[in-house]
Amino acid sequence: MSNDLKPQTPVQAAQTRAFVKSLEQESQTYWDMVEIGDELSRDLHITPELVILYLDPVEDYNPWYEGWRMNSWHIDGESPFGGAIVPPLLVSHFVLSVQFDHTKPFAIGSIHTFHDSEILEPIPIGATVRITTRAIDKYEKRGRRYVRHEVHVTDVANDTLYFREVRDILSL
C-alpha cells in the first residue's frame, strides 16, 4: 500500500489485508435484523483505562476524566463532582455495541446519523452501567431506511439514571 494517509511496509499491508478479510461475514441488513420493540441490554464497567482509550483518539485531555495517569497509574482524579468522571458522550459511543446484537455478524452498511442525548447525572469513573436499547421505530425518508432506538443508561449498583438517548441508524 502506498497511500500517504497510511504508510505501510509489505508486512504491515499483508497483516492489514488478513485482518480485513477476518471481518468479512455474511450478515443481514440492520433493517431486516431489527423489529420494533426489540430490547437489548449489556453491562459496561467503565474503567479508567477504557476512558483513556476513548479519549486519546479524539485528543481530549481534560483532567476531570483522568482516573489513570502515566507513572501514577490508578488515581482518584479530580472534578467538580469529587473524583474523576466520564466524558459526557462516552456511554453514547458504546450504545452501538448494544443495539447491534453482538452475538450476530455486524450489519454491514449501517450508518449512525443522529443522536438526541440527555446527560442527566455525572458518571463516576469505575461505575458499572447498564445500557438498554429498545427499537421504537423503523421509517423511510427520501428513499432511505432508518431504525430508531431509545436508550437508557443506569448504574447497576444503585439504579441511578445517568443518560437517555434517541438515535437513528441508516440501514442498507
Added chain:
Amino acid sequence: MTDNGDLDLGSLRITPETPVGYELHPIKKKAAIQLMGSRVWGRFNPNHWDPDYAQSTGLTDPIQTGEMSSAYISEMCVNHFGAAMFRNARIVCKYIASTIAGEVIVTGGVITEKTPKGNGFRFKADIWSANEAGDKKTVGWVEADVGV
C-alpha cells in the same frame, strides 16, 4: 499550534450574564487515519481506516465515525459550560456529511436562547463541526443549566 497560548481559559465559561449571540470558541482537530482506526473507535469497520477497503466500497478515502465529531463538539461544550454539561444537559447532533481522513475539523457554536430557570438560565446553543472550507459535517444544538 495554539493561536492564543495566553488565553484565559476561565473566561470561556458561560455565566448567567452571557448574552444570546455569544460565540463559542472553536476547537480544531485533524481527522488522522491512525486515530480513526483505533480499537474503541473505527477498528471494527475498515471503512474508517483502510484506504484500499474504503475505495473498494466507493469512498475516496476512509471516513471518520460521526461520533468522533460529537466528541469534538462535546469537548467544546465542556470548555464553555463546565460542570453544567454533566447534569440535566442535552446535546443533539445530526451527521449531515462525512468527515474524510486527513481533513481538519473545526467546531463552532453560538448561544441562541437564554430562558430563566431557578436562580439562573437554561442556555441553548447551535453547534456544529465543519472542515476548513466551511463545509458542515455535523449540526445540532446543546442545552445546559447555568446558575440554576
